[in-house]
Amino acid sequence: MSQRFKEIDFIGVFLWVFRAVIIVLVIYGTVAKLFLGVGNTYTVETWIDFFVSGLSQGSLYALIALGYTMVYGILFMINFAHGEFFMSGAITSTVLVATYLSASGFMDSQPVISLLVITAVAITTSISVALLTERIAYRPLRRAPRLVPLITAIGASFFWQYFFRGLFGSALIPFPVPEALQGRWTILGLEFLRTRVVVMATTIVALVSLYLFIQRTKTGKAIRAVAEDKDVAALMGINVDRTVSITFAIGAAMAGVAGVLWGLVFRQVHFYMGFVPGIKAFTAAVFGGIGSIPGAALGGLLLGVIEAVGPPLFLEGLGIAGAHQLKDVIAFTMLVLVLIFRPQGLIGEKLAEKKA
Secondary structure (H helix, E strand, C coil), X not given: CHHHHHHCCHHHHHHHHHHHHHHHHHHHHHHHHHHCCCCCCCCHHHHHHHHHHHHHHHHHHHHXXXXXXXHHHHHCCCCCCHHHHHHHHHHHHHHHHHHHHHHHCHHHHCHHHHHHHHHHHHHHHHHHHHHHXXXXXXXXXXXXXXXXXXXXXXXXXXXXXXXXXHHHCCCCEECCCCHHHCCEEEECCEEEEHHHHHHHHHHHHHHHHHHHHHHHXXXXXXXXXXXXXXXXXXXXXXXXXXXXXXXXXXXXHHHHHHHHHHHHHHXXXXXXXXXXXXXHHHHHHHHHCCCCHHHHHHHHHHHHHHXXXXXXXXXXXXXXXXXXXXHHHHHHHHHHHHHHHCCCCCCCCCCCCCCC
């Protein structure tokens, strides 16, 4: 009897109990909300608005998460400075370009050209910061133990935060939105915020373009080869350092686009804006399967939807006060559940022994 007691995997039992409790709570809260009328009452249009808002927010997470997943896929390191690549493009393009275009009236008269110019400045800034970080901080440590570049990435994150704080100040900076994107569009009889529609459309174009670039171009094939085995790729004539730099640049470009879209949605930028979205995007990358581009996109979208729909659905159904303030709790709880059931993420592949 004592021998059987010793053979019990108490950690495994605890994890199964934890899974069961969370699943029961989610089901109970959802049933109580939808069928028993617990908490506030929402119309169908409101639920759709929650869902669309979640897709929009998830689109931003997906764009930022691409940088995490691409760098991890090629170097097997977590680039915690990536949130600052996102911030640098947003704050620089706002201060140097967007503010002046708005003050001159050009943004309202030519919104498309203005947004393209702002996005180009954001992308250029994000890429420049990413390439400097990769060349100065990461490349000399490529053969170092994995913990060393991780700590370096955290240090680089703090450096860029306070660099841009010193450059542009610590105050919140308004991001001007052209009149053409203010208000709502009516689509299929439903009204949607114009900025959120633009965010989702831009994200779709960016994700499809990136996927085609990685799959169809010579550079994309080189990135996939280096991700598979750097030494063999070098023997085949691929410039590994150049390929790694291109990977950082592509991820930073996506972060730059996300920075402009974030400004359009939330209408303000600041030097600390990269921290929370960066953590959320990293969560999304792990959620979908870090190292997988489709996984990062899926993880970002699901994370955004869970954050938007979860609080009014199962938290209010459980009678929890201030449910909308607990969206982060839902997001990270769902992440824990995914990692318990499927540690490699939703569509990620199990890592080979040498990569684990």
